[in-house]
Amino acid sequence: MSFTIYVRMKKPGRRMLKELPPTPFVLNEKPETLRELLVGLTELGVKDYNARKDEGGLLPFLTKEAIANQAVQGKVSFGVHGGAKANATQAVENTIQSFEDGIYRVFAGNEEMTGLDDKVPWKEGLVFTLIRLTMLSG
Numbered sequence: 001m002s003f004t005i006y007v008r009m010k011k012p013g014r015r016m017l018k019e020l021p022p023t024p025f026v027l028n029e030k031p032e033t034l035r036e037l038l039v040g041l042t043e044l045g046v047k048d049y050n051a052r053k054d055e056g057g058l059l060p061f062l063t064k065e066a067i068a069n070q071a072v073q074g075k076v077s078f079g080v081h082g083g084a085k086a087n088a089t090q091a092v093e094n095t096i097q098s099f100e101d102g103i104y105r106v107f108a109g110n111e112e113m114t115g116l117d118d119k120v121p122w123k124e125g126l127v128f129t130l131i132r133l134t135m136l137s138g
Contacts (some may be wrong), residue, residue: 003030006127007041022127035096035116036107037128042095046086078101104132 006022025044031037097118098104106113107129108121 002026002028005037006128008127010129010131030122031120033116033120034099034113034118037120038095038099038106038116039092042092043088046088046091049084077107103134104130108132 004024004026006024008020008022010020025041027040027044029040031040096116099106109123109126111121112119
C-alpha cells in the first residue's frame, strides 16, 4: 500500500520571491517515526536518481515550460550528469548521519522533529519542511 506525503525543502539565504509549493512523495508505507520517514524519502530519491540515470542518452533540451517549472523549485538543471549509480545503503547512512550532525532540520507542520525515534504527528494536511543549514552540504 502506498502513502503520499508532502515535503517542502528550503535553504537559508536562498532568495525566493514566493513560498515553495510542497512536493508530493509516494512512499511504500506510512512512516511512524522520523527515522522511517527519512529512510523512505532517501530510498525513493535513490530509486528515482538511478531510474533517470538508466534513461541515459543525450542531454535533454529544456522547454520554456520545463525551465519555468524548475525555477519555481529554485534550481534549473539538465538532470543527472555522469558518475555511478547511487547506493541506497550508503545514502541512508549519509542521511541519518547528516541529521545527527545537524546538517538539516525537519519540521512536521510547525513542530520541529529533533530525534530520529520521534513519532510523526500525523494530522490532516501535514506538510514536512526540510531545511539545510550549512552551505557546504551540497
